Amino acid sequence: MLNLLLFGPPGSGKGTQSELLAEHYGLEHISTGDLLREEVAKGTELSQDIEALISVGKLVPDHLILDLLFKHINQMDGKKGLILDGFPRTYHQAEELVKEFNARQWPIPLLVALDVEEEELLERLLERGKVSGRSDDHEETIRGRFKVYHEQSEPVIQFFKESHSPMIEIEGVGAIDEVTANLIRGIDQFIKESNN
Ligand code: B4P
Numbered sequence: 001m002l003n004l005l006l007f008g009p010p011g012s013g014k015g016t017q018s019e020l021l022a023e024h025y026g027l028e029h030i031s032t033g034d035l036l037r038e039e040v041a042k043g044t045e046l047s048q049d050i051e052a053l054i055s056v057g058k059l060v061p062d063h064l065i066l067d068l069l070f071k072h073i074n075q076m077d078g079k080k081g082l083i084l085d086g087f088p089r090t091y092h093q094a095e096e097l098v099k100e101f102n103a104r105q106w107p108i109p110l111l112v113a114l115d116v117e118e119e120e121l122l123e124r125l126l127e128r129g130k131v132s133g134r135s136d137d138h139e140e141t142i143r144g145r146f147k148v149y150h151e152q153s154e155p156v157i158q159f160f161k162e163s164h165s166p167m168i169e170i171e172g173v174g175a176i177d178e179v180t181a182n183l184i185r186g187i188d189q190f191i192k193e194s195n196n
Contacts, residue, residue, distance in 0.1 A: 001107055002027065002081040002191065005088065005097075007156060008114030010145040011121040011128070012172050013179060017114070018085035020180045021187070028076055031085040035068050036060060055135035057144035059152060062092045070100060084109065090152050094159040110190055111160050112183060114172035118146060166190065 002025055006014040015031055022029035036054060040047045046064075053060050069087060088094040101108055122142055129137030136145065160167045168186045172179055 003107055003109035004083045004187065005109045005111045006083060006085045006114065007111050008116065008172060009121055009149045010142065011125040012114040012116045014085045014114065016176060017180060017183055018083050021183060022083050024184060026080060027083045028080045029083050029085060030072060032065055032069060032087040035072060039068065055141065057136055057141040057148060059089055059148060062090055066093065066096050088156050091155040091159050094156045098163065098165065108165050110187065111165065111167040112187065113157065113167065113169045115169055116172040120173060
């Protein structure tokens with residue numbers, strides 16, 4: 001069972017590449033950003049709290065995303081491996097993920113970190129903002145999301161190092177298909193080494 005985590009700053013291509021990798025490896029793709037946007041679309045009381053956080057570039061509370069994600073995973077048939085896109089985004093989410101996967105006797109996922117410079121990220125997200133209609137794709141919020149990424153999400157890398165969990169870093173700049181090829185090369189190498 002192959003399990004992957006697509007990690008990186010906002011706009012690094014997590015969503016874009018996760019879909020392509022899910023297709024290539026036959027994995028179930030789960031985007032926590034999409035799960036939250038679906039929750040917002042339902043228009044419940046919780047939706048308003050989530051939208052208020054997303055629109056200013058803040059993360060939603062860990063307990064909320066953990067609950068939403070594992071409920072979603074429990075509804076799946078569980079045969080396919082998973083690609084989680086945008087999760088974990090905090091040290092605590094990473095700890096809980098490993099606990100949960102251990103409890104299910106599933107292999108700890110490979111963390112695939114996409115590396116892209118901030119100027120390129122800003123350009124991509126402003127471009128996406130012209131068509132996405134997303135409340136968080138404008139400059140002030142994007143800069144806030146970069147700050148949140150450095151402060152709250154980068155420690156996930158630290159967790160993976162400390163716990164000796166599998167991790168690779170991949171150059172995320174270039175045409176979309178070039179980045180996909182880089183990713184597949186890195187992941188295939190990991191699979192080969194784990195089978196030896
Ligand atoms: P997400 O939905 O995860 O969004 P993202 O980080 O902005 O985007 P991503 O990296 O997927 O970029 P994409 O492929 O679209 O999160 C949104 C919000 O939800 C968060 O800020 C947070 O509030 C909340 N949230 C989500 N998960 C959470 C969690 N676990 N805990 C707490 N809160 C959570 O690419 C961006 C653009 O670049 C696209 O337009 C794409 O076409 C373009 N692009 C991609 N690759 C390119 C390339 N190689 N060259 C040129 N352009 C490229």
